[in-house]
Amino acid sequence: MTDNLKYVGRNIPLHDIRQKVTGSMKYLGDMDFGNMLYIKLVLSSIANGKVVKIDTSLAEKVPGVVKIYSFANTPSTKYSGSAWFKDENTPKTETLFSQRVRFVGDRVAAVVAENPEAAKKAAELVKVEYEEYEPVLKMEDYLNTREGKLHEEEPDYYIKEISCGNMEDALEKAYKVFSDEVETQKVHHAAMENHICIAVPHPTEGITVYSPCQIVYGVQCIVAQVLNMPLNRVRVIKVPTGGSFGGKQETVLEPVCAFIAKDLNRAVKMEFERKESILSTRTRNATKGYVKTAVDKDGHIIARDVKVILDAGAYTSGGCKVSIAAGKKSFRLYRIPNQRYKGIIVNTNTPIGGACRGYGSPQIHAITEISIDNVARSMGMDPVDFRLMNLIQPYDEDPTGAPNIGNARIIDCVQKGVSEFKWYERRKADDKGGRYKRGIGMACATHGNGYYGAYHDFTRMNLRMLNDGSLILEAGLHELGCGTIVSTAQIVAEILDVEVSKIHVTEGDTRFSPYDLGSQASRVTYVCGACAKETAKLLKELMLENASKIYKVPKESIDMKGGYIWVKGNERTKRTYGDMAAEIQKVNKTELYVSHEYESKANPGSYAAHFAEIIVDTYTGLVRVVDYLAVHDIGKAINPGFVEGQILGGVQMGIGMALYEEIKFDAKGKPINDSFAKYHMVNAPDMPRVKTLLIEEGEDYGPYGAKSIGELCTV
Amino acid sequence: MLIDFIVNGREYSIDVESDMRLIDILRYKLGLTGVKEGCGEGECGACTIIMDGEAVNSCLVMAVQARGKEIITIEGLEKNGELDPLQTAFMENGAVQCGYCTPGMIMSAKALLLKNPNPTEEEIREAIAGNICRCTGYNNIVKAVKAASNNIDGGFEEI
Numbered sequence A: 001m002t003d004n005l006k007y008v009g010r011n012i013p014l015h016d017i018r019q020k021v022t023g024s025m026k027y028l029g030d031m032d033f034g035n036m037l038y039i040k041l042v043l044s045s046i047a048n049g050k051v052v053k054i055d056t057s058l059a060e061k062v063p064g065v066v067k068i069y070s071f072a073n074t075p076s077t078k079y080s081g082s083a084w085f086k087d088e089n090t091p092k093t094e095t096l097f098s099q100r101v102r103f104v105g106d107r108v109a110a111v112v113a114e115n116p117e118a119a120k121k122a123a124e125l126v127k128v129e130y131e132e133y134e135p136v137l138k139m140e141d142y143l144n145t146r147e148g149k150l151h152e153e154e155p156d157y158y159i160k161e162i163s164c165g166n167m168e169d170a171l172e173k174a175y176k177v178f179s180d181e182v183e184t185q186k187v188h189h190a191a192m193e194n195h196i197c198i199a200v201p202h203p204t205e206g207i208t209v210y211s212p213c214q215i216v217y218g219v220q221c222i223v224a225q226v227l228n229m230p231l232n233r234v235r236v237i238k239v240p241t242g243g244s245f246g247g248k249q250e251t252v253l254e255p256v257c258a259f260i261a262k263d264l265n266r267a268v269k270m271e272f273e274r275k276e277s278i279l280s281t282r283t284r285n286a287t288k289g290y291v292k293t294a295v296d297k298d299g300h301i302i303a304r305d306v307k308v309i310l311d312a313g314a315y316t317s318g319g320c321k322v323s324i325a326a327g328k329k330s331f332r333l334y335r336i337p338n339q340r341y342k343g344i345i346v347n348t349n350t351p352i353g354g355a356c357r358g359y360g361s362p363q364i365h366a367i368t369e370i371s372i373d374n375v376a377r378s379m380g381m382d383p384v385d386f387r388l389m390n391l392i393q394p395y396d397e398d399p400t401g402a403p404n405i406g407n408a409r410i411i412d413c414v415q416k417g418v419s420e421f422k423w424y425e426r427r428k429a430d431d432k433g434g435r436y437k438r439g440i441g442m443a444c445a446t447h448g449n450g451y452y453g454a455y456h457d458f459t460r461m462n463l464r465m466l467n468d469g470s471l472i473l474e475a476g477l478h479e480l481g482c483g484t485i486v487s488t489a490q491i492v493a494e495i496l497d498v499e500v501s502k503i504h505v506t507e508g509d510t511r512f513s514p515y516d517l518g519s520q521a522s523r524v525t526y527v528c529g530a531c532a533k534e535t536a537k538l539l540k541e542l543m544l545e546n547a548s549k550i551y552k553v554p555k556e557s558i559d560m561k562g563g564y565i566w567v568k569g570n571e572r573t574k575r576t577y578g579d580m581a582a583e584i585q586k587v588n589k590t591e592l593y594v595s596h597e598y599e600s601k602a603n604p605g606s607y608a609a610h611f612a613e614i615i616v617d618t619y620t621g622l623v624r625v626v627d628y629l630a631v632h633d634i635g636k637a638i639n640p641g642f643v644e645g646q647i648l649g650g651v652q653m654g655i656g657m658a659l660y661e662e663i664k665f666d667a668k669g670k671p672i673n674d675s676f677a678k679y680h681m682v683n684a685p686d687m688p689r690v691k692t693l694l695i696e697e698g699e700d701y702g703p704y705g706a707k708s709i710g711e712l713c714t715v
Numbered sequence B: 001m002l003i004d005f006i007v008n009g010r011e012y013s014i015d016v017e018s019d020m021r022l023i024d025i026l027r028y029k030l031g032l033t034g035v036k037e038g039c040g041e042g043e044c045g046a047c048t049i050i051m052d053g054e055a056v057n058s059c060l061v062m063a064v065q066a067r068g069k070e071i072i073t074i075e076g077l078e079k080n081g082e083l084d085p086l087q088t089a090f091m092e093n094g095a096v097q098c099g100y101c102t103p104g105m106i107m108s109a110k111a112l113l114l115k116n117p118n119p120t121e122e123e124i125r126e127a128i129a130g131n132i133c134r135c136t137g138y139n140n141i142v143k144a145v146k147a148a149s150n151n152i153d154g155g156f157e158e159i
Helices: A017-022 A117-126 A139-142 A169-174 A214-225 A256-263 A273-277 A319-329 A361-378 A383-388 A410-421 A423-428 A484-496 A523-552 A577-588 A640-660 B022-029 B085-092 B102-115 B122-128 B139-148
Strands: A037-043 A049-054 A065-070 A107-112 A125-131 A156-164 A174-184 A196-202 A206-211 A234-238 A270-272 A286-295 A300-312 A338-347 A436-445 A459-467 A471-477 A503-507 A556-560 A566-569 A570-576 A593-597 A605-619 A622-635 A689-696 B002-005 B010-015 B048-051 B054-057 B071-072
Touching: A017 B085, A017 B102, A037 A117, A037 A234, A037 A256, A037 A273, A037 B122, A049 A107, A065 A256, A107 A117, A107 A169, A107 A256, A107 A410, A125 A622, A139 A300, A139 A338, A156 A174, A156 A319, A169 A286, A169 A338, A169 A471, A174 A361, A196 A256, A214 A256, A214 A286, A214 A383, A234 A605, A300 A319, A300 A361, A300 B085, A319 A338, A319 A436, A361 A383, A361 A436, A383 A436, A410 A436, A410 A605, A410 A622, A410 A689, A423 A436, A459 A523, A471 A484, A471 A523, A484 A503, A484 A523, A503 B102, A523 A566, A523 A577, A523 A593, A566 A577, A566 B071, A570 A577, A570 B022, A622 B048, A640 A689, A640 B139, B054 B102, B054 B139, B085 B102, B102 B122, B102 B139, B122 B139
Parallel strands: A037 A270, A206 A234, A300 A338, A471 A503, A622 A689, B002 B071
Antiparallel strands: A037 A107, A049 A125, A065 A107, A156 A338, A174 A286, A196 A206, A196 A270, A286 A300, A436 A605, A459 A471, A459 A593, A556 A566, A566 A570, A605 A622, B002 B010, B048 B054, B048 B071
C-alpha cells in the first residue's frame, strides 16, 4: 500500500462534467457531418422463417429515398459482432442482412434517404413476404428441434466444460447432496442513449466510423473484414457515450453503416429508436442452471456439479465466451475441491445475447448463490455462517489452473458487512406475520481483472510533456461515464506531482491511439491504469536524465515536486516543469516523450458481499428493497466517488434484474414489451438507500493496489 | 404554420408542420441539443423541459402546442456564465456519469424547486420518478437536488 497519496484517492469530478450539466455535451446524435444520408432498417416481423420476396416499389417512390439494401445486393460475409481481434475463434453466423430470418428484429433491409422522415416512411412501405417456420423459444427445446435448424453450418449447440478434482467420486462420498434449478431472464441494457453510428467516406483516407463504442480496434477489425478493406483505410473514432453497460461493446451497427457509406460515397447516419435498441442490438443472455451441491457433516462443500444452459439468442455472437466466463467464476468464490461446470450454449428465435455488465457473472452468481442459500437452509445453518465456512482465502490457487485469485478479501467483505448491517440481530427480528413481511438476505460475488490467462492482454500509452508543463497521455481509452479519463489522469498526476487538470488523456481513435483492447473484461483500471503509472514513471525518469544534463549534476541530486524541478539544496535553480521542458528542447534537442507497452501480469478476483432488506407483499407478491449495503474488495479506490457511483448504478441494475426487468415474448416469438412503457426499470422512488463500504487492502500489480469494480457491482 | 413562443428568454417565430414534435423543433431548428431523446414515448424523461413552469416531456408535446408558451431548456439555466445552483450541485455530488439523462433530470428538479424550494426526500424522488438514469442509481441525484434546495439540513447523509 502506498501512503501519503496526493492525487490518488481523491474525489475529482469527471473531466467533461460541466458540458454534461449544461447540455453542451455533443453526443453522436447531436453531431452533423453535413449532407448526410439517413438509414432506417426494415426488421423481421417473424421469429423464424425465410424471406421469399421483398417489394420495394412503393418505398422507392417516397421522395428523398436514395437506395434500398437487403441480402440481395450486399455481401454475405459471415462475421461475429463479438469478435475483437483478427481470427478470433468465435462462431461467425451474422451477415449484414438476413434472408433466413431468425428472430423478430433481424435485419431484413435498410432504406437510405436524404432525411430521416423519408427513410422511416419508406421503410414502413417495404413489403416483405416470408415463408414461416415454427419458432424455438425455450432453450430446453434445443435438442428436439429439427425443422428449421437455425444455422445449417453450425452444430446444434455448443458445449464448454471446466472442472477440477473428481466430482463423481465426491458426490458418492457426500453426507448430503442438494439439487437446485434457477432461471435468469433476458434483460435490456437500457443505456439512455440509443445505439447510433455515423460513417463518413473520404476519397483518399478510406472510411471513418464514429461510434460511442467500447472497443475501437474491435470495430475496426469487423468493419474492415466485412467491407474487405485494409485496416489502415478504416478509421474508428470513439465519441461520447450515453451509457453502454456492454450493450455497445459488440460491433452491431457499424458494419451496416460503413458499408452503405462506402457504397454511396456519402456520409450516413444510423440511429436506433428504443424498440430497435431493445430488439436488434444485444441483450443479457438468459440462462437455466442446474446445481448439485455435496456437503460433509459439518457443512463443508466437497463437490458441486453446475450445468448451465445459456440462450445465445438467434445468433451465437459471444454466447460461448459468456458461458465460459460465467463458468470460471464458480471456481473462484468458494473452496470446492471437486467441481464441474458444463455450459451448453443454444440458439433460440429471440434477440441476440451478448456482453452485458458482468459478462455471465450475474447469471452464474444468481444460480449458485440461490443454491448456496438453499443448501444452508437445508443444513439448518445461517447463510452467512455457511458461506464463511466455505469461502476462499487470499491468494488461494484457482483449482482449474487459471490465474491465482490474488489478495481476495471476500471474507473481510462478509465480516464487515455482517457487523455494519447488524445481520444476526436483524435476522432474529425477521418478520413472521401479517400481509407485509420483512426479511433480509445477502450474496457474495467475484469478477475478474482483465484477460490475463485467457487472451493477450496488453496496452500501450504515449506520454508527452509540453513546454508549459501540461501533458498529453495518448491512449486508446473509452470513457463510458465511469471516470476512466480522470482516474487515469490521477495516476499520472501522482507520479509526476502535477495537477490532474494539466493532463489531457485521449480516447480511442484507431488512426492515432496506441493499441488497446478496449473497455471490456473489467480491465481498464487494473491494466490500463498500471500502464499509465509505468509510463508516467518513464517520463519522470527521462525528465530527470535530461535535467541532469542541464543542471550538470547527477540526477539523484534533482528534486521534482508540485510542478517544479530544482537541484536539491539550491532554490535558485528552481523552475517550472514547463520551463524545464522548453530548456530541454533548446539545449538537449529532444522532447519529453515516452512510449510504453504494458502487459498484464495477473488476473486476481475482485470481490463483494451485498446485503439487502426487503418487504414482501404476501397478497400481491410484490417485493420492495428498503435497505441495502454493498461491501467491496476494491484493492484501492483511485477515485472513491467514481467507485461509489459504479456501485450505486450496479445496484440499480441488479435490483432490476432480480425483480422487474425481462424482455418477454408471446408464443410466436413476438416481443411483448419492446418499449419503455412496458419494460419497467427501477426509478428514483423505487431505489433503496444504499450504503457502500470499501475494503482497500491493495492488489499486486494494480496501480496503487487498485482493481476492478464496474462489472462486479451488478453481479 | 407560424407559431410564436419564448425559449430561454428569447422570442421565436417559427414555421412548423402540424405533425412536428416540440423536441424536434428544439433540437433541430433551434440547435438546443441538450434536449435528449431516449424513448420517444415519455417514459425516460431525457427530453424534459419546462413549459410555463411545468416539467414536460418534449417528445410528447406537438410543436403547435408550444404556441404562446414560455419554455426553458437545460441551455437556459446558465446565466451570464454562472451555473444554476442545481447544475453546480450535480457536479459536486457525483450525480452525473454518462450524462445523457442529466439535462432532463436537472429540468425535472428545477421545475420542482421553482414550485417548492424546500422539498422532502420523498418529494424529490417523486419529482424525478419519470426520469430514468441507468448509471448513478439516483441517490446522488437526490442528494444534489437537496443540496441545491433551501432545505440544507434535511438529514440526507444516509442516502
